[in-house]
Amino acid sequence: MRRIKVRLGDRSYDIVVKPGLLSNGGLGISDIITDRKCLIVSDENVYKIYGTLIAKGLGADAEDVTHIALQPGERSKRLSMVERIYHKALADGLERSSIVVALGGGVPGDIAGFVAATYMRGIGFVQIPTSLLAMVDSSVGGKTGVDMPEGKNLIGSFWQPKAVLIDPEVLATLPPKELRCGLAEVVKYGVIMDAEFFELLENNVGKLLGPDMAVYTKVIARCCELKAEVVSKDERESGLRAILNYGHTFAHAIEKVSGFEGYPHWEAVAVGMNMAARYGVFKGILDKRSADRQEKLLDRLGLPVKAVGLDPESMIEAMSSDKKVRDGVLNFIIPDRIGRVSMNKTADRKTIIKAIKACMV
Ligand SMILES: NC(=O)c1ccc[n+]([C@@H]2O[C@H](COP(=O)([O-])OP(=O)(O)OC[C@H]3O[C@@H](n4cnc5c(N)ncnc54)[C@H](O)[C@@H]3O)[C@@H](O)[C@H]2O)c1
Numbered sequence: 247m248r249r250i251k252v253r254l255g256d257r258s259y260d261i262v263v264k265p266g267l268l269s270n271g272g273l274g275i276s277d278i279i280t281d282r283k284c285l286i287v288s289d290e291n292v293y294k295i296y297g298t299l300i301a302k303g304l305g306a307d308a309e310d311v312t313h314i315a316l317q318p319g320e321r322s323k324r325l326s327m328v329e330r331i332y333h334k335a336l337a338d339g340l341e342r343s344s345i346v347v348a349l350g351g352g353v354p355g356d357i358a359g360f361v362a363a364t365y366m367r368g369i370g371f372v373q374i375p376t377s378l379l380a381m382v383d384s385s386v387g388g389k390t391g392v393d394m395p396e397g398k399n400l401i402g403s404f405w406q407p408k409a410v411l412i413d414p415e416v417l418a419t420l421p422p423k424e425l426r427c428g429l430a431e432v433v434k435y436g437v438i439m440d441a442e443f444f445e446l447l448e449n450n451v452g453k454l455l456g457p458d459m460a461v462y463t464k465v466i467a468r469c470c471e472l473k474a475e476v477v478s479k480d481e482r483e484s485g486l487r488a489i490l491n492y493g494h495t496f497a498h499a500i501e502k503v504s505g506f507e508g509y510p511h512w513e514a515v516a517v518g519m520n521m522a523a524r525y526g527v528f529k530g531i532l533d534k535r536s537a538d539r540q541e542k543l544l545d546r547l548g549l550p551v552k553a554v555g556l557d558p559e560s561m562i563e564a565m566s567s568d569k570k571v572r573d574g575v576l577n578f579i580i581p582d583r584i585g586r587v588s589m590n591k592t593a594d595r596k597t598i599i600k601a602i603k604a605c606m607v
Pocket residue numbers: 289290291292295318319320323350351352353354356376377378379380383384385386387388389390398399416417419420421424427
C-alpha cells in the first residue's frame with residue numbers, strides 16, 4: 247500500500263493506492279463517512295461492476311447511501327446533468343455535512359466534484375477513480391467542472407476532496423483504449439519531472455500493457471506523488487502547475503483543427519508531446535536523442551507519435567486562441583532533458599511549423 251499526502255494546509259488529504267482496496271470490505275474512510283449521508287455519482291458502466299461493492303465498503307447504513315449513474319462519456323459532463331444530480335441530492339436529503347463520492351473516470355469525477363463544490367455552498371467529497379487517467383491525473387488536484395457547447399471545462403471550481411482511494415485492480419476491467427488514454431499522461435510525468443521514473447516505464451512496457459498490478463501500484467503512486475507536489479506548491483495554476491500542460495498547447499490545437507472528433511485527447515497529447523520535444527530540438531534546447539527516446543516509448547505503448555492531415559497554419563491559429571495565450575506570445579513547456587522542463591515564451595512561427603511538420607506522416 248502507498249499513502250501520499252497532498253499538502254494544502256487545513257485542506258490537506260491523503261491519496262491511498264492499494265491493490266484490493268475496493269474488494270476487501272471497508273474502504274478505510276469510516277472517519278470521513280460516520281453518520282453521514284453519501285451520494286455516489288458514477289456512470290452506468292462502472293456502477294454496474296463496482297457500485298454495490300463500494301456502497302457496502304462505505305460502511306454507512308444502507309439507507310444513507312444512494313447513487314446516481316450517468317450515461318458513460320464526455321456528453322454527460324454538462325450543466326443539465328449537474329442540475330439532475332442536485333435534484334437527486336435534495337430528494338435523498340443530503341445536507342451540509344453529507345458526502346459526495348465520485349466513482350468512475352474523469353467524467354463522473356469532474357462533475358461530482360463540481361456538485362460537491364456548489365451544493366449548499368460546498369460539501370465533502372471523496373474520489374474513487376477507476377480509469378487510469380482519473381487515477382493519475384483528474385482525481386488529484388481539485389479541478390472540477392463541466393463542459394459548455396462553446397468548449398471543454400469552461401465552468402468549474404477548485405474543490406479538494408477529503409480523500410482519494412485508488413485500487414489498481416479495477417484496471418483489469420478497463421478497456422485497453424482507455425488504458426492508453428491514461429498512459430499518455432503517465433509518460434508526461436516522466437518527461438517533465440522524473441528521469442528515473444521515465445526509465446522505469448521504458449523497462450516495463452509489457453507489464454504496463456498487461457496490465458500488471460504491481461507495476462501499476464508503483465506507477466500510479468509516483469504520478470500522484472508528482473502531481474501532489476506540483477499542486478501543493480501551486481494549487482490555482484498561477485505558475486508551476488503549468489508544467490502539467492506539457493504537450494497540451496499542441497494537443498489542444500490538434501483537437502481543435504480536427505474538430506474534436508478526429509483526435510481523442512490522449513492521441514493528441516502523445517503527438518503534442520512529440521511536437522513540443524521536436525520544437526525543443528530545433529531550438530537547441532533539447533538533444534535529439536532524448537526526443538527520440540520519448541517518441542520510442544510513446545510508440546511502444548501504442549500511442550501515436552505522428553498525425554495525419556493537419557494544416558500547420560490552422561494549428562497556429564488554433565493555438566493563438568487557446569485560453570492560455572497572451573498578446574500573441576505562446577507559452578510552451580519544453581524539456582531540456584528527460585525529467586526537467588522549463589517555460590518558453592515564443593512567437594517563432596517558423597520553428598513551430600517545422601515542429602508540427604516533423605510530426606506528420
Ligand atoms: N480535473 C482534472 O484535473 C482533469 C484532468 C484531466 C482530465 N480531466 C477530465 O477527465 C475526463 C476524461 O476522463 P476519463 O478518460 O476517465 O473518462 P470517462 O470518465 O468517460 O471514462 C472513460 C470510460 O471508461 C469507463 N471506465 C472507467 N473505469 C472503468 C473500469 N474500471 N472498468 C470498466 N470501465 C471503466 C467509463 O465508463 C467510460 O466509458 C475529461 O472530461 C477530462 O476533461 C480532468
